[in-house]
Amino acid sequence: MSKVLEASRAGALSAPAHRPFRFGRLGAFMERESVFSWLMLTPPMLFLLAFLGYPFIYGVYLSFFHKEVARAASFVGFGNFVKLYNDPIFWQAVRNTIIFTGVATILKASGGLAMALVMNQSFKMKSVTRAALLLPFIVPTVLSTVAWQWILDPGMGLFNRLLVVSGLATTGPSWLGNPTMAMISIIMVNTWRGLPFFGISILAGLQTIPVDLHESATIDGAGTWGRFRYVTLPSLMPVILIVTTFSIVITFFDFQLVYVLTGGGPANSTHLMATYAYSLSMGAGQMGLGSAVALSMVPVLGLLLVALTFFVRKD
């Protein structure tokens, strides 16, 4: 046995090898897990405070003031909210936001589930197809929305050309000119854009379901629908719920898509709360009123976050 090994067994070498590197008291302080975690969290927290916290607090402040561009603010209490309560366009924007968010989320969740089930199968070009399906999600919103403007053009857009060429119609619909069609169009574009987020997330969930669960169900006599109903869907529910909650938040605050496609028109039929807040504050210069619209969205966001936290904890 070597001298080194002997020394090691005797414990002579072990102490220096296992002793952590210390800077005296500071080192000990740093070793406390909570302190270290907080130190690591500080930069992003400061970032969030500066870029989200301050604007949010300023927005709350503004919503209680009559504030016009280039003018001093004067306190009006709940005056802006009373004004909004009596504003038919505000209520139209609320209604539109709920319809837009609800329908688009249902479409994205169901479509995403279907997409994930297909993507979970084995077929040729599977990886290429998966990558292609992610495309809507990675193209910047403004760019893809401008492309959609062209696609939805009634005279020379792709959709109507396809309808005419295939003989299904002599002229296609006015996608953005008719109030009902305009709402359908913005929901369609939002769904197109958000579908991959659902698809990929649910696909990840699908791949965590143990194969033997399906095998057991098959042995017990379950068919394709039975396995989906009693094995796949219950296993996926946590993922679906989380992704849906995220999606509701994102869809609720969607702004770019509607701003670029319709500007809230025709006749406010596609005005969402986000676009209305923007047009009031940045267009009409009514910063206080615009902030009040934005703040009206917060309780909904709060409820959604509570729901999200609840589901995550339950999972």
Next chain:
Amino acid sequence: MAKPAPSKATRRDFLKYAAAGAAGVAAGPWVSRNAQAKPVSITFARESAYVKNFDDHFQKVMAPAYEKATGIKIEYQIQAAGGSAPVQLVSMVENKSGADLAWVQQEWLYRDALVDVSDIAEAVGKEQGGWYDEIKRLSIDKGKWKSVPMGNIGQLMVYRKDWFDEVGVKKFPETWDEFLEAGIKLKAKGHPFGMSMGHGFADNYSWLYPLLWSYGVTVMDKDGKKVALDTNETAKAVDFVRKLYKEACIEDCVGWLDPANNKAFLTSQISCTNNAYSIMVSAKRDLPEMGKVIEHGLNPKGPNGQRYHALVQVTHGVFAYSKDPQAAKDFLRWIMDPKQFRPWIASGDMYFAPYLHGFDKAPEWDIEPRVKPFQKVLETGKLTSWPAPANRQHGEVVNRWIVIDMFTKACTGTPTKAAIAEAVGQLKTIYG
């Protein structure tokens, strides 16, 4: 084979060299005047012009000339065209940073952040034939000029002469009824009108407000105290627009944003729209065959026998928060000096028509006969607030599309009375 659009290189070159020479000489007095404590640079924010030469002339001729003469560098901040400039200006004003002076297309929004420029405006008016009266109602607030008017982006009926000829309409309609009649014929031939009514800027109000006025209706009374929209004439105007939309227009024009009518016209989907002459500029450049058959017509007359146009005004204001407002004012005075201003305006082929009578007979109006009708816009042009003051409430009405949506709602199914009542309710809330 299509002939290319005639080149203006020689004229432009001449203007460029003449302006550069003149600019150097003209800046002389500024050197001595600002010998002490000159700022290093001045930031000038403007929305990008549709006529590229206009921006080029400023950047290549004027800014270097000013820098050479005064040592002050001009930072020319070009903002994206199509409605984003006001948003950037709101941000600048609220943050008190960004530009020393800017084009302020909706002056009423920023008026309180601008310094008094009466000395410049009065001197410019005196020197260049006097200001058009209507623009004074915008730039003069409580007896002081808060911005110096720069020019009007004229809006007229832009139409395809060849298609109008095809249906036997040899002369552009004089009245709205004749306009509708022509539109019905053209739509039957597959060439509908495309009259913007969406949430864009200018292309919508530049025909809807004049139409309303020509029916003898104004939105507010002269003092801006009483809503004047709730009349039988308004109902007639709304009914007319609904009929025009159903029988003569392309369906999606009620949802159009700013560039949509340019796109529809240039892709041969529509035969007529209300626009600046940017459509003709693009066609002459990219679609020379179409460029030959585009004409401009004045807005038709209404039942009251009058013809109106809406001003799309551009003014220049100096921000009070600027580190050196006096230096920015000196620069503004310099660009409005005829030695700089006239070649600058000429470089844009009168896309920006100055509100100065000194330009009424300017030779630049004769460069392209099809541009000349835009001069008439100045003669019959009104601010959208007319006859009420152009103030913040009026700005809110315009920027929230209250009047535009009244027409759009009627076109998309709301009964006339309900559409008017909703607009009147909004107006009363805004004006208090």
